[in-house]
Amino acid sequence: MGKSLHARAITVRSFAAPIAAMLFIAASSADCAPPRPQKPPELIDLINIYERQKRSLEITAHSKHIEKLERLEATLNKADYKEDAALVNSVIAKKKQALDLLVRTAAKASRQKTNKNKSKSSTLYLKATQARLHGNLQVAFRNIQNWRSPDCYANWPISGITPGRYHIQITYIPVFGGGGEIQVRELDQLVNAKIPGATQEKRFKQTVRIGTFNLRQSINLEIKPRTINAKGVFLLTEVQLIPAK
Numbered sequence: 001m002g003k004s005l006h007a008r009a010i011t012v013r014s015f016a017a018p019i020a021a022m023l024f025i026a027a028s029s030a031d032c033a034p035p036r037p038q039k040p041p042e043l044i045d046l047i048n049i050y051e052r053q054k055r056s057l058e059i060t061a062h063s064k065h066i067e068k069l070e071r072l073e074a075t076l077n078k079a080d081y082k083e084d085a086a087l088v089n090s091v092i093a094k095k096k097q098a099l100d101l102l103v104r105t106a107a108k109a110s111r112q113k114t115n116k117n118k119s120k121s122s123t124l125y126l127k128a129t130q131a132r133l134h135g136n137l138q139v140a141f142r143n144i145q146n147w148r149s150p151d152c153y154a155n156w157p158i159s160g161i162t163p164g165r166y167h168i169q170i171t172y173i174p175v176f177g178g179g180g181e182i183q184v185r186e187l188d189q190l191v192n193a194k195i196p197g198a199t200q201e202k203r204f205k206q207t208v209r210i211g212t213f214n215l216r217q218s219i220n221l222e223i224k225p226r227t228i229n230a231k232g233v234f235l236l237t238e239v240q241l242i243p244a245k
Contacts, residue, residue: 055102055188062099066092067150103190121162126221126239131156143173143235147182153224156239161217165244168210170223173235174198180227182234189213192226195234205237212244 039047069092076085128144135152138145144154168184172195179197183190191211196202221241225233 052187059099059102059188059190062095062102066095066099069095102188121164121166121243123243124158124161124166124241126156126158126241128237143237145232145235147180147225147233147236148230149228150225153222154236155220155222157218157220159218161215161219161241162243163216164214165212166215167212167240167242167244168221169207169240169242170210170236171205171207171238171240173205173237174202175232175234176203177231178229178233180225180229180233183222183224183226184210185222185224186213186215186219197231215241 069088073085073088073092076082076088128139128142131139131144131154133139133144133152133154136146136148137152137154146152168191170184174195174197176198179195181192181194183192185191193208193210195208221239223236223239227233
């Protein structure tokens with residue numbers, strides 16, 4: 001019986017030493033393992049831009065679908081098909097919820113980091129004469145006119161911007177009987193703003209800050225109406241991109 005216990009003790013000790021050695025080697029190799037290679041900054045920037053463009057396309061598709069449904073709802077109401085119009089309205093509500101989720105997701109998404117050592121950026125002025133006009137928009141007396149339908153929009157493709165956060169501000173002349181809601185957008189960043197019609201007190205040039213965007217070196221800023229107004233929403237004079245401190 002004593003020999004058997006002694007033999008067992010020897011057997012355990014003979015196995016314990018190799019196991020301890022293997023555990024030590026495994027721990028050492030884990031500590032000495034080379035770090036995982038990180039993605040180059042250029043690749044990270046490209047991935048971020050791709051994701052923003054993807055979200056932008058999704059937002060565009062949802063916005064256009066909502067506009068078509070809203071026109072259909074208006075047509076059904078005029079034809080006194082109230083029940084059908086109510087069904088379309090419920091679909092519009094769901095689409096707007098999905099669009100709101102996309103916009104909030106875009107707002108939380110990571111943006112390209114800027115280098116604080118770069119030279120300070122200055123305010124950029126986007127003139128009416130520099131815009132690309134679509135739909136019935138026209139430039140007259142250095143103002144963009146005929147903002148009457150969501151089918152029209154103006155955009156400014158610009159490059160050479162110092163990347164960073166910018167306040168978006170517009171200068172416009174209000175229109176008597178006009179006014180409405182506009183949408184300002186750059187890729188997946190968008191904000192809506194209400195523009196009042198002209199009054200006796202406010203019938204000359206007005207300036208309003210719309211929101212704050214994170215801008216890259218190259219952008220394509222777009223402005224369009226979200227409502228229909230036969231008088232036109234406003235006369236757009238200029239857009240300012242003001243560096244946020």
